[in-house]
Amino acid sequence: MAPENASSESLKQLVEQIDAQPPVVLLPEFQRDFVWEMEQTYALFDSLIRGIFVGSVIYGKPSFEMTLRRMDHRPRKGAGSRAKVERLSYTEEKIKHDSQVYGLKIVLDGQQRTTSIYRALKGIDRVYFVVRPSVTAAQVKEDDLEALMHPDHGVQGEDVENAVCIPLHYAFRYMSEAPFDDEVREYFDNETRLGRRLAQAGDDAEAREAFKVFRQMLPKFKTMFEQPQLLSYYLLDMGLDKFTTFFERSNSRGIQLNFTDILAAKVFGNFNLRQAFEDFGEKHPGMPVNRELLVRATALMSGQFADKIEKARILKDLRADHFKAHWEDVTRLYDRALAFLVEQRFVVAVKWMPYDNMLIPLMMFFAEMERQGQGSLTQKQLLFLRWWFWASVFSERYTAASNEKIMADSGILRRVARGEMLEGSYFLRFRPSVGDAEELMSYSRSQSAIYRGVLNLVHFEAGGLRDWTNDGLISTGPLGVKELQDHHFFPKGFLKKTESVQDRPDEVDAIKDCVLNRVLMPKNTNLRASDKKPHSYLQELLKLNPSLKGSLTSHLVPVSLLEDESQSLRVYATLLERGGYVVELIRRETVDAEQQVRAAFVSEAPVRVQA
Structure with missing residues (x-):
């Protein structure tokens, strides 16, 4: 943010720009709703009156298609409180035109403050300045607003009958309309609680003095509203990529925004992407909705992204008509790809996917299968997918430069769906990251692909994990079981x-x-283990499940831990033994399996791959 873009404006300018036709200040469609409580509005105006810095507003001048919305002018409750805020869809040409001709800008940061100011000065939210007791009209001329403010009540939401109160919306109207004194007196006598009380009491002297104070206060607020240095702001002239980066790096109050939010605002006029995400979530209860994955898959399905599906390119070129044409297919293919992985026991459940982005090439594979009119996989295709999945996981293929890997693998899997031969060079970068059991001991982050891959591979080898309290299979499925967690068996x-x-x-x-x-294992099984010696809690479980040895074997846990009490004090050796089994499986599904895959898909003579 360059310093020369720093500037300031008055509250009067802010309101006029919001009310302008065509509008000059708008909000991006994806911005959260106005949520400030009235107390926050009172504190904001208290700070403005006292000259306390309230932070800078950041405006942006976008140069790309986007749906914007007006400031929230709905009442807080009652009729109209649930009405929709008006949204305006701008084409790239219109947004550039209005930016250049009318000075259109959008609020990137400071929505709550700007909306709060607007609502108070327009009278949507009633805010009152309470004058301190016993102030005379002469004193009003001499003192500033801070000195004239009531020490206890200050700025509040209620007009009172025992003090002069200035409604900020009326002070703003006074500034704009410049009414005659008799009109101001009529307002004071009929619309303020103090004025009505004094008029009813017939105390003309006190009423005149109170009115003088009320009348003298109004120009002071006019000066405040017109003060050009009151509200500081930055104006950023940015392209789509910088616009996105700004929001990703400046999220506050836990509101997470990413490029899919900006994309949703961009296509909103013709496709409600946010609603589409919500509908997808409702159809898949409990499943986390990976919005970026669905967007990237849509980009690939459109056929307009032959080389890259990076954020900047998607934001620039992915349009509403692409979503209209392909969204239904994308969500169906997502379900099919995930169901395939679960049915083949490649993953325990969606929550344990090593890389979510691996679903995209698989979706493209099934899309090509449908285009070819193929209902089921051949043995060769299943052989390839099995190798590709495990080799991708244990080579940590999608940890970096995942966009390139998505594009490359989507192309390869489409060719596999068509039954085409492949180049041997494709197989060169699938070497497992793990060489031995001791290396496996360094993986302790549950989010890492190797960590998740190990748990999934154990599940795959067993043909389904078995419960330790019985010899039945642990319940899994596309959504997984909430109680199924990764627990320590030591x-x-x-x-x-x-x-x-x-x-x-x-x-x-x-x-x-x-x-x-x-x-x-399910949570209740883990509770049985507590902090007990493995041999002890396993002996307790053996009473419940006579087939416990088979259950332990399904998890590749050495059965000797159940049989030999002293093994509970050999944690390193036990884990090393288990790690040896896992490393053998990794080699079998990657390095060894590659020979078969090469023989089936590469026309040249198979190359012997060293471990």
Whole structure:
């Protein structure tokens, strides 16, 4: 933000720009609603009167298609409070024209303050300045507003009958309309509580003095409203990419905005993308809606993004008609791709997907299958998808430059759907990141692809994880089970108590949270473990489940932990043993499987790949 863009304006200018026809100040469609309570409005005007800095408003001059909306002028309750705020859809040409000709600008930061000011000065929200007791008309001429403000009541939302109160909306109207003194007196006598009380009491002397104070106060507010330095702002002239970056980096109060919010505002005039996201969420209760994934998939389905699906390109070129044409297909393909992964046991549930973006190439695969009129996969296609999934996960393929990987893999999977041969060079960057069991011990972040991949691979190898309290399969599915969590089978509390007598005391703290000490199980099973010795709680579970050995084996947990009490004090050796099983599986599904895939899809002689 360049310093030369810093400036200031008066409250009068702000209101006039909001009311202008055509409008000069608008809000982006995606901005949250006006949420300030009245107390915040009182505090804002108290600060303005006292000369306390209230922060700068940031305006933007966008040069791209967008739907904007007017300031919220609805009453807080009653009739009209639920009416929709008017929205205005601007084409790129119109927004550039109105920006250049009329000075159109949008509020990027400061919506609550600007809306609060507007509503108070227009009388939508009633705000009153209470004059301190015993002030005379002569004193009003000499003192400033801060000195004239009541020490206890100051700025509030109620007109009172025992003090002169200045309604800010009337003071603003006075500034605009310049009424005669008899008109001001009529307002004072009939519309203020103090004026009505004095008129009814017939106390002409006190009424005259109170009116003089009321009348002398109005020009002071006129001066305040017209003060050009009262409200500071920055005006940013920005393109679409900078506009998006601004919102992603300046989110406040926990309101998270990203490029899909800007895109929703851009296409709002012809496609309600935000509503489409909400409808998708309602049809998939409990499932997190990955909006960026759905948008990128739509871009690919449109056929207009042959090289890149980066944010800037999508924001610039993805249009409402693309969503109209492909949204239904995108959501259906999303369901099909996810169902495939769950049915084939590649993932336990959507919440344990190693990379959400891996769904996009799979969606493109099924889209191509439908175009080819193929109802089911061939054995070769299933072989390829199995290798591609595990090799992508354990090479951490989508950790960086995921847009490039999405594009490359979408193209390859489309070719696989068409039954085409592939180039051998495609297979060069799928080497697993994990070489041995000790390396696996370093993965303890549940968000990492390797961590999730291990849990999914164990599930895949077992043909479904088995409960420890019975020999039945743990309930999973596309949504997963809320109670299904990754728990320590060497409880942390137990390791803390026995750290000094474990086989590798120096390593216990480092490995206690690693993926090799984690199993997916329902919460109630984990509660049985508590902080007990593994051998002890497993013996208790054996009474409930005589087939416990089979259940442990499904999780690749060494059965010897149940049979040998001393193994509870060999955490390092036990995890190393389990890690050995996992590394063998990783090799089988990646390096070893690649030979078969090459033989099926690459015309050249298979290349021996070194581990």
